[in-house]
Amino acid sequence: MTNEGNREDGRPLTGGALTRARVLDAAARLIGTVGLVRATTKQIAREAGCSEAALYKHFRDKEDIFVRVLRERAPRLAAAVAELPDRAGQGSVPEHLEAVVLIAVPFYRQSFPMAGGLLASPELLAAHRRKLDDAGPHHVSSHLAEYLRAEQRLGRVAADVDPHAAAMLLIGACFHRAFLEVFYAGEAPAEALVPADPEEFAAATVRALVGGIEAPEA
CATH class of the missing domain: 1.10.10.60 (Homeodomain-like)
Structure with missing residues (x-):
């Protein structure tokens, strides 16, 4: 690069x-x-x-x-996520997921202005899909799910968790955060970007994903 x-x-x-x-x-x-x-x-x-x-x-x-x-x-999101399965068992799961968030949000934020015109043109979109060959955007969530599945086999992710669903939840949160940042272009109301700090957002998002939202007594 x-x-x-x-x-x-x-x-x-x-x-x-x-x-x-x-x-x-x-x-x-x-x-x-x-x-x-x-x-x-x-x-x-x-x-x-x-x-x-x-x-x-x-x-x-x-x-x-x-x-x-x-x-x-653009930030190398696909490469970063593709390397994750080989890191299963190293460091901590939250640390790895927070690193993904800190790359994914800027990647999507930078991609939105470019992707807007692409999605508006069926011809350009079709041409773009052909050029991607087997490197489509679905690989981001599939590699992340593969990593979570590897951690699951090591007992570091709960056995009843669906790795693909968890991966989609994390990437979806990053995608939405990036969309809000592009949409408001520095003029976001206080409640739009919470937490405002990127690292705090990464930590809070991962904490919600890893800990879940169901109360223990539930």
Whole structure:
């Protein structure tokens, strides 16, 4: 993953790699402001400071750029969740789940402006599904459920818990939180984002999921 013209190890990008990084940065900015449908490859190239021909040396089309923006410019939610099953038995379950929340909320928050235009266009959505191949969004909850199932086998998650339902509850909470943050755009009423602090939200959400809401006497 690159950022601001640098490689992961901090070394500056050059040549085609730099052009590619600039195109992704420009696409992320434009999609977030004018939307996916209205952001053309010509506009992206202009914003990136390169020719449209140079853009097409690195990307097949606009949908290809969109996929790469999600994979390389958004928080790496899918990768983080995919690694969880191998960590079963290490650390604590709440710690792992809180880490997921702290990645998932910003990922969805950044994805909403881009996904809005995609969902509004059946043609773009179909093209996007084809490009994803077997890397669809359902893998986030399925990998999380796999992790919970592994912890269940180790006796660290209750035997009567449905891992998939628990995974969907956690990811759903993150999705809704991100939606509220995008919807209110810094102008949320006091009761909309509770708790307001991201780490407190992660801890409270995981605590509710792990502890459940049923009173002991019930």
